[in-house]
Amino acid sequence: MDQRIAEQTIxxxxxxxxxxxxxxxxxxxxxxxxxxxxxxxFTSAQVRRDLMAVDTAGNTRRGxxxxxLIRAIDDYLYAPSGQQVAVVGIGNLGRALLxxxxxxxxxxxxxxxxxxxxxxxxxxxxxxxxYHMDEVDxxxxxxxxxxxxxxxxSDAAQPAADACIAAGVSGILNFAPARLKVPPSVYVSHVDxxxxxxxxxxxxxxxDGDQGD
Amino acid sequence: MDQRIAEQTIxxxxxxxxxxxxxxxxxxxxxxxxxxxxxxxFTSAQVRRDLMAVDTAGNTRRGxxxxxLIRAIDDYLYAPSGQQVAVVGIGNLGRALLxxxxxxxxxxxxxxxxxxxxxxxxxxxxxxxxYHMDEVDxxxxxxxxxxxxxxxxSDAAQPAADACIAAGVSGILNFAPARLKVPPSVYVSHVDxxxxxxxxxxxxxxxDGDQGD
Numbered sequence: 001m002d003q004r005i006a007e008q009t010i011x012x013x014x015x016x017x018x019x020x021x022x023x024x025x026x027x028x029x030x031x032x033x034x035x036x037x038x039x040x041x042f043t044s045a046q047v048r049r050d051l052m053a054v055d056t057a058g059n060t061r062r063g064x065x066x067x068x069l070i071r072a073i074d075d076y077l078y079a080p081s082g083q084q085v086a087v088v089g090i091g092n093l094g095r096a097l098l099x100x101x102x103x104x105x106x107x108x109x110x111x112x113x114x115x116x117x118x119x120x121x122x123x124x125x126x127x128x129x130x131y132h133m134d135e136v137d138x139x140x141x142x143x144x145x146x147x148x149x150x151x152x153x154s155d156a157a158q159p160a161a162d163a164c165i166a167a168g169v170s171g172i173l174n175f176a177p178a179r180l181k182v183p184p185s186v187y188v189s190h191v192d193x194x195x196x197x198x199x200x201x202x203x204x205x206x207x208d209g210d211q212g213d
Numbered sequence: 214m215d216q217r218i219a220e221q222t223i224x225x226x227x228x229x230x231x232x233x234x235x236x237x238x239x240x241x242x243x244x245x246x247x248x249x250x251x252x253x254x255f256t257s258a259q260v261r262r263d264l265m266a267v268d269t270a271g272n273t274r275r276g277x278x279x280x281x282l283i284r285a286i287d288d289y290l291y292a293p294s295g296q297q298v299a300v301v302g303i304g305n306l307g308r309a310l311l312x313x314x315x316x317x318x319x320x321x322x323x324x325x326x327x328x329x330x331x332x333x334x335x336x337x338x339x340x341x342x343x344y345h346m347d348e349v350d351x352x353x354x355x356x357x358x359x360x361x362x363x364x365x366x367s368d369a370a371q372p373a374a375d376a377c378i379a380a381g382v383s384g385i386l387n388f389a390p391a392r393l394k395v396p397p398s399v400y401v402s403h404v405d406x407x408x409x410x411x412x413x414x415x416x417x418x419x420x421d422g423d424q425g426d
Contacts, residue, residue: 006416010411014408014412015405017411077411079414079418083417083418085410092308092312093305093306093313095309096308097406099304099305101407108410108411146418147417170420171414171416172413173409177231179252186417187416187420191406193313194231194318195228196402197314197318198223198227198321199224199402200360200384200402201290201296202290203219203402204360204384205383205384207384207398207399208359208383
């Protein structure tokens with residue numbers, strides 16, 4: 001399987017899913033592929049192909065049933081019993097992630113934090129207890145945590161990832177500016193903030209150039 | 214120009230640039246394309262193609278001169294006089310970004326923060342003064358700010374972006390879970406944290422499945 005393509009499909013499904021939440025809140029019952037296309041910037045054909053992957057069919061007259069489509073995407077994206085997430089590294093970014101994801105996705109629950117700083121260990125932040133990294137084995141097993149968001153300093157990233165993986169974690173969202181070596185049984189995605197900012201800086205300057213100043 | 218490809222090129226250059234910093238710190242003077250390829254997971258041919266774009270040539274015997282390559286990439290990625298950045302929305306994520314980018318890239322200086330909360334307005338965080346959003350016009354002009362990182366709640370994202378654009382900002386790195394409508398003269402990139410976590414959750418589960426549990 002070409003994983004690049006699959007990642008993009010999952011990315012688009014995640015985006016449709018959130019648009020559908022908005023439609024649901026606005027009491028919209030049906031939506032056409034061309035409406036989802038307009039809101040996302042993808043083509044209608046792309047939208048239809050993606051939604052075919054989650055095994056749901058639109059109705060040519062009224063489009064997709066919003067509630068049905070939400071259920072179909074959820075069945076595809078999420079584990080039936082949900083997945084538990086921990087944040088490793090409770091600095092500003094770690095706190096921001098705890099806050100951001102608190103209750104946002106019922107099937108992805110942030111249930112614990114980890115740090116080595118005694119100032120934050122044992123505190124409860126947004127309903128999540130922060131544990132010492134020494135307890136990662138016990139807490140990951142007890143809380144059935146399979147995913148971590150890693151927001152530690154770059155030199156602490158690999159040891160922290162190793163400890164999480166040894167404890168049973170199989171997915172890492174890495175915010176630390178360091179590439180991680182992980183066994184093939186673990187999936188890692190890197191949110192590279194420096195790259196994002198450099199990209200915006202570069203293309204904003206191209207835009208400025210386009211306008212001749 | 215196919216902007217997708219260009220964005221990926223800039224992303225890779227940004228990554229090489231940081232690897233070169235590490236080599237420089239370790240007193241490595243020369244590097245081969247295959248070494249950069251190994252460290253990044255791209256092919257040697259891809260690395261050579263990218264470095265050709267920044268107008269620098271390796272030496273078949275000793276590879277690229279690390280210092281020269283850093284200067285060449287910097288000349289390509291950055292404006293000669295640098296670009297000034299502001300963070301809009303000084304919650305946990307905003308603070309994390311101020312801290313993270315403080316001094317990290319000399320040609321991209323985070324110089325100001327903006328918020329509407331009187332609790333943070335006028336405070337100085339990591340050397341950056343936080344101003345009230347009402348002052349965005351004046352401060353953006355005086356500090357020659359062209360880029361903002363947007364970390365406001367989703368319903369405040371569009372008005373905040375509009376105010377920044379009216380003040381002269383041409384690049385936005387948007388962390389708010391909202392799609393922004395901007396004029397064609399403005400470049401926006403969206404860091405979609407929910408999408409990242411959903412993607413890790415999905416593929417980590419596939420990995421678990423591969424192992425048969």
